[in-house]
Amino acid sequence: MLAVLSGCGGDTAADGSTVRTHFEELAGFEAHLKILSDLEQSVLEYEVDYVYNILA
Numbered sequence: 001m002l003a004v005l006s007g008c009g010g011d012t013a014a015d016g017s018t019v020r021t022h023f024e025e026l027a028g029f030e031a032h033l034k035i036l037s038d039l040e041q042s043v044l045e046y047e048v049d050y051v052y053n054i055l056a
Contacts (some may be wrong), residue, residue, distance in 0.1 A: 028053030030049070032047070
């Protein structure tokens with residue numbers, strides 16, 4: 001989901017690279033995702049940490 005959110009707003013970055021190219025060239029990354037879901041009278045909150053490291 002991180003790649004999808006990072007890609008919002010266009011297919012290419014300012015330097016002309018694609019979002020996919022950017023993530024393919026990373027040795028790793030960390031992300032903290034927070035999702036809020038408002039379902040009428042009930043608000044649900046989800047949080048998760050994600051660590052990706054090719055060298056691990």
